Amino acid sequence: xxxxxxxxxxxxxxxxxxxxxxxxxxxxxxxxxxxxxxxxxxxxxxxxxxxxxxxxxxxxxxxxxxxxxxxxxxxxxxxxxxxxxxxxxxxxxxxxxxxxxxxxxxxxxxxxxxxxxxxxxxxxxxxxxxxxxxxxxxxxxxxxxxxxxxxxxxxxxxxxxxxxxxxxxxxxxxxxxxxxxxxxxxxxxxxxxxxxxxxxxxxxxxxxxxxxxxxxxxxxxxxxxxxxxxxxxxxxxxxxxxxxxxxxxxxxxxxxxxxxxxxxxxxxxxxxxxxxxxxxxxxxxxxxxxxxxxxxxxxxxxxxxxxxxxxxxxxxxxxxxxxxxxxxxxxxxxxxxxxxxxxxxxxxxxxxxxxxxxxxxxxxxxxxxxxxxxxxxxxxxxxxxxxxxxxxxxxxxxxxxx
Amino acid sequence: xxxxxxxxxxxxxxxxxxxxxxxxxxxxxxxxxxxxxxxxxxxxxxxxxxxxxxxxxxxxxxxxxxxxxxxxxxxxxxxxxxxxxxxxxxxxxxxxxxxxxxxxxxxxxxxxxxxxxxxxxxxxxxxxxxxxxxxxxxxxxxxxxxxxxxxxxxxxxxxxxxxxxxxxxxxxxxxxxxxxxxxxxxxxxxxxxxxxxxxxxxxxxxxxxxxxxxxxxxxxxxxxxxxxxxxxxxxxxxxxxxxxxxxxxxxxxxxxxxxxxxxxxxxxxxxxxxxxxxxxxxxxxxxxxxxxxxxxxxxxxxxxxxxxxxxxxxxxxxxxxxxxxxxxxxxxxxxxxxxxxxxxxxxxxxxxx
Numbered sequence: 001x002x003x004x005x006x007x008x009x010x011x012x013x014x015x016x017x018x019x020x021x022x023x024x025x026x027x028x029x030x031x032x033x034x035x036x037x038x039x040x041x042x043x044x045x046x047x048x049x050x051x052x053x054x055x056x057x058x059x060x061x062x063x064x065x066x067x068x069x070x071x072x073x074x075x076x077x078x079x080x081x082x083x084x085x086x087x088x089x090x091x092x093x094x095x096x097x098x099x100x101x102x103x104x105x106x107x108x109x110x111x112x113x114x115x116x117x118x119x120x121x122x123x124x125x126x127x128x129x130x131x132x133x134x135x136x137x138x139x140x141x142x143x144x145x146x147x148x149x150x151x152x153x154x155x156x157x158x159x160x161x162x163x164x165x166x167x168x169x170x171x172x173x174x175x176x177x178x179x180x181x182x183x184x185x186x187x188x189x190x191x192x193x194x195x196x197x198x199x200x201x202x203x204x205x206x207x208x209x210x211x212x213x214x215x216x217x218x219x220x221x222x223x224x225x226x227x228x229x230x231x232x233x234x235x236x237x238x239x240x241x242x243x244x245x246x247x248x249x250x251x252x253x254x255x256x257x258x259x260x261x262x263x264x265x266x267x268x269x270x271x272x273x274x275x276x277x278x279x280x281x282x283x284x285x286x287x288x289x290x291x292x293x294x295x296x297x298x299x300x301x302x303x304x305x306x307x308x309x310x311x312x313x314x315x316x317x318x319x320x321x322x323x324x325x326x327x328x329x330x331x332x333x334x335x336x337x338x339x340x341x342x343x344x345x346x347x348x349x350x351x352x353x354x355x356x357x358x359x360x361x362x363x364x365x366x367x368x369x370x371x372x373x374x375x376x377x378x379x380x381x382x383x384x385x386x387x388x389x390x391x392x393x394x395x396x397x398x399x400x401x402x
Numbered sequence: 403x404x405x406x407x408x409x410x411x412x413x414x415x416x417x418x419x420x421x422x423x424x425x426x427x428x429x430x431x432x433x434x435x436x437x438x439x440x441x442x443x444x445x446x447x448x449x450x451x452x453x454x455x456x457x458x459x460x461x462x463x464x465x466x467x468x469x470x471x472x473x474x475x476x477x478x479x480x481x482x483x484x485x486x487x488x489x490x491x492x493x494x495x496x497x498x499x500x501x502x503x504x505x506x507x508x509x510x511x512x513x514x515x516x517x518x519x520x521x522x523x524x525x526x527x528x529x530x531x532x533x534x535x536x537x538x539x540x541x542x543x544x545x546x547x548x549x550x551x552x553x554x555x556x557x558x559x560x561x562x563x564x565x566x567x568x569x570x571x572x573x574x575x576x577x578x579x580x581x582x583x584x585x586x587x588x589x590x591x592x593x594x595x596x597x598x599x600x601x602x603x604x605x606x607x608x609x610x611x612x613x614x615x616x617x618x619x620x621x622x623x624x625x626x627x628x629x630x631x632x633x634x635x636x637x638x639x640x641x642x643x644x645x646x647x648x649x650x651x652x653x654x655x656x657x658x659x660x661x662x663x664x665x666x667x668x669x670x671x672x673x674x675x676x677x678x679x680x681x682x683x684x685x686x687x688x689x690x691x692x693x694x695x696x697x698x699x700x701x702x703x704x705x706x707x708x709x710x711x712x713x714x715x716x717x718x719x720x721x722x723x724x725x726x727x728x729x730x731x732x733x734x735x736x737x738x739x740x741x742x743x744x745x746x747x748x749x750x751x752x753x754x755x
Contacts, residue, residue, distance in 0.1 A: 008684055008685040009685065010552075011685040011686065012540060012543050012544070012685050012686070013677070014547075015543065015544075015547035015550075016509075016511065016547060016550045017455065017511070017543055017546035017547045017550055018455060018456050018457045018509075018510070018511070019457065019543060019620060020457040020458070020529075020539040020543060022544075023457055023459050023460055023461045024459065024461070026461045026463050026464065027461035027462070027463070034461070041528050041529055041537075042738075044528035044537065045528070045537070045540070045684040045685055046684075048650035048653065048682045048684065049528075049534075049648045049649070049650050049653070050527070050531060050532065050534040050648060051526045051528070052530060052531065052532045053532060053643070054532050054643040055532065057617075058733075060404075060406075061403060061406075061481075062406040063406065070530060070532065085642040088532065090409060090410035091410060092410050092411050092412070092413040092416050093410070093413035094412055094413055094417075094481060095481045095482040095483070095484075096416040096417050096479070096480075096481045097416050097479075097480055097481060098415065098416050098478055098479060098484075099469035099472050099473050099478040099480070100478065101411060101416065101477075102465055102468075102469055103466060103469055105465075106462035106463075106466055109462055110462050115461050115462045115463070116459060116460075116461055116462075117459075117460050117461070117462065117465070118458050118460070118483060118486075118526075119456075119458065119460050119461055119465070119482050119486060119578065120458075120486065122525065122573045122574040124484075129459070129530060129698070130530075137403075137620075140404050141404035142404070143403060143404065144404030144405050144406070144408060145404065145625065147408070147411045148410070148411060149406075149407070149409050149410060150600045161484075163484070165423050166419060166425055166426040166428075167417055167425060168428060168441055168449065168451070169428060169431075169441075170428040170429055170430055170431060170441070172426075175426065176744075177413055180575050181410070181412070181413055184409055184410060185409040188409055189407070190405040192406065192407060208664070208665035208666070209664045209665070209666060210663050210664055210665060210670075211484060212484050213484075213575035213578065213663040215663060215670050216575040216578040216663045216670060217574075223665075250707070250708060254667055254708060256667050256668065262694075273613070277575055279665050279666050279667055280664070280665065280666045281666040281667045281708075284666055285708075287430045287431055287432075288429075288430040306570075306571060306572035306573070306576075306577055307571075307572060307633065307635070308570060308571055308572075308578065308612070308637050308640075309610065309611075309612050309637060310740070311612075311739065311740060311741065312572075312577040312611065312672060314578070314670050314672070334627050342696050347609070348606065349606075349607070349609075349610075
């Protein structure tokens with residue numbers, strides 16, 4: 001029997017978790033690029049470094065992004081991955097598929113590329129992993145023919161993503177899927193033609209559980225919420241208690257604002273909605289008994305990002321409550337203002353969060369015409385270094401002279 | 403030529419009939435057992451979801467297998483989750499049992515729901531990334547093999563999300579995970595003075611450095627690195643390919659703990675440094691696997707029900723976390739970047755161990 005070329009990777013075929021090596025080998029059995037990928041990754045496992053060079057500019061006619069160029073740094077050893085570019089394909093909202101569409105996608109990819117994919121990449125796109133330059137345009141043409149388009153890459157609007165929202169989740173306060181689909185189709189130009197200082201990501205979660213990690217990862221985070229009372233079904237509350245849930249300890253005691261009380265005798269749960277922060281903990285624990293309120297919309301937060309360059313940032317509140325009803329005119333109005341202001345003021349590769357922290361919320365709010373609100377801050381400033389506007393100073397000086 | 407700007411396919415065409423009919427009308431859900439959800443609509447219709455663990459890297463033939471199973475049990479409908487698991491969507495209750503048996507027969511693990519561990523979100527690593535300090539899929543496979551029992555059970559105090567990033571670019575929410583596995587470099591970049599003038603844009607390279615460790619040398623059209631200021635983030639290499647930073651002996655893995663993205667009970671939290679360095683040891687990264695497993699075990703044994711890792715540590719104090727896990731605390735754990743003051747303890751409220 002021939003000795004394996006990939007003994008280190010072979011080791012990762014053992015064990016109960018599904019093996020990516022098995023996936024690569026299946027593709028390698030019928031595709032030389034997948035085979036060379038396998039062999040190059042094995043080399044990485046021996047060398048303990050990667051073997052990919054920075055990508056050059058690769059793309060399709062009419063777009064400035066959507067394809068990530070990638071070249072092997074050892075093409076004489078691995079000729080079939082000399083060019084091994086990635087195509088980002090915009091996924092359907094909520095990552096739902098019908099099998100006939102998936103099968104067509106697989107056929108297109110087998111025709112043009114390695115046969116390897118990521119379902120899905122971190123931003124949400126379908127990743128078609130590994131095609132040479134000459135196949136990029138024909139692959140795109142075939143993708144377009146079966147109804148798929150590319151996602152964003154570079155200094156553009158990246159592919160928006162969302163939780164599955166109203167398609168299955170009873171918690172969802174907004175139609176996250178429709179909103180995601182709507183803004184994706186509205187902003188095709190911004191997605192495909194990079195024209196901004198850097199990337200901009202929008203992620204939409206239907207409730208504060210934030211199952212797409214929007215606050216952690218998005219430049220603009222949209223979190224579904226309500227502003228009236230949690231809907232309580234008293235019979236189902238009693239049922240939950242009878243079923244063994246310790247409502248006092250598990251629900252009331254863990255409420256961050258301590259706004260709930262449980263009367264053991266009457267088996268009644270009272271929620272002081274005016275004190276409620278809408279954190280979702282109680283609803284999470286009693287989905288049959290509790291539901292979000294009826295007056296629904298979204299909280300908008302801005303500025304999230306990973307560490308490079310100035311440090312990781314979690315989004316912060318800029319609009320406490322905005323109604324989210326198609327075609328979402330208020331949101332689109334605000335997005336336009338944000339993007340114009342960011343484009344106008346940012347340095348190269350400066351994310352919106354970094355820009356606002358550099359020039360100050362004062363300038364951001366003033367330039368966009370957004371009212372300051374205490375909901376935007378955890379606490380007011382503790383340093384006394386605050387400014388008065390030029391007009392206010394002029395007025396003070398005028399007072400002095402009168 | 404292909405039509406441009408058509409956008410993604412309409413998701414409405416990809417949802418199974420029971421979802422089309424009950425969109426926005428779901429009443430409640432139950433987790434029937436690990437990996438099996440039942441959602442009930444206001445009119446009584448039921449939707450069963452069988453969640454299957456998966457690698458993120460899939461070949462087309464495997465996707466076709468998923469399609470075979472979806473056609474057999476689900477009328478041809480399936481979805482993927484935000485953490486790359488697969489969900490089969492079933493409206494016919496009689497098919498739920500046989501579907502699970504099919505998955506078991508194919509060794510597709512069912513689980514990833516509730517208060518347990520689900521699939522690890524990760525990046526490309528050595529499979530495709532040009533700036534990796536470690537691999538993505540390899541450590542993920544090794545760690546999930548070791549924690550596999552948690553995937554099919556819901557026995558932890560709360561959800562435990564593990565993520566991996568092959569470098570500081572963190573192409574995922576590694577900065578807010580209960581346990582984060584982060585590839586790091588430990589040596590400054592090596593400037594190739596012959597290549598920099600040909601391919602690098604010097605002001606952008608200088609601006610790329612978070613600590614101002616790079617200076618332009620306009621005479622020789624290259625850059626100089628003040629090695630004492632460099633903390634090996636690698637962003638300069640992203641901007642300037644002529645100053646590579648990857649190094650087989652220098653690179654490795656750091657472990658971070660206590661992050662969360664959800665807003666339930668407490669606000670989102672960043673992950674904090676637990677272990678500054680573990681070596682890259684392919685193919686199984688035993689040091690990383692052992693460290694992650696230890697942290698999971700200590701958390702499981704000590705946290706109260708519903709306490710996420712970060713909430714547990716907030717309650718017991720970081721000194722107690724380090725003593726329970728036996729992880730050494732070093733000067734590297736203490737912040738010295740821009741927001742350092744916010745992380746200091748401005749009170750004598752602490753435990754002695």
